[in-house]
Amino acid sequence: VGINNRNLASFETDVRAAHRIARMLGPHQHPVAASAIAGPADVAAARAAGIRAFLIGESLVRAPDAVALLRQLVAVPGQLQIKVCGLTDPEQARACAEAGADAIGFVFYPRSPRHLSLEKARSVRAALPAGVAAIGVFVDAHEAEILEAVRQVGLDAVQLVAQAVLGAAR
DSSP, X not given: OEEESBOTTTOOBOTTHHHHHHTTSOTTOOOEEESOOOSHHHHHHHHHTTOOEEEEOHHHHHSTTHXXXXXXXXXXXXXXXXXXEOOOOHHHHHXXXXXXXXXXXXXXXXXXXXXXXXXXXXXXXXXXXXXXEEEXXXXXXXXXXXXXXXXXXXOSEEEEEOHHHHHTTO
16 A cells, blocks of 8 residues: 655655554555655654555655665665666666665656656666566556556556546645
């Protein structure tokens, strides 16, 4: 269950939002903290709240040394999974994977500055070592578009976002 720590209407973040909501989930529902994860302290606090999976994008994109930050995040004790989303360069994706990322998110939303064409996504995918998942991120995409990306890029999973959710941010 993805829990966004960012209020999509105001864009304000509250890193503890996922902590509060995670307590309400059942034993077979696995929380994923998304947004506002800035460093190892945030990961450690979320782990203490029972969260083991994280979607980290902005902090890594804005970091002066994204690979160093990722290494710090994965060094937090305990089992966790990290998906780095929005990378557009094969070398960055490879470096994040080698630093410990479990998955790389490929943005297929044309209005995003991190949008990838299928050709570019294939080149980023080819740079990933075995065992690192490639996850396609789609906003209100048609089934045929999603399936074509899965086929051409070799996506392991897809993440779907409804435009209605994004519309609340306007």
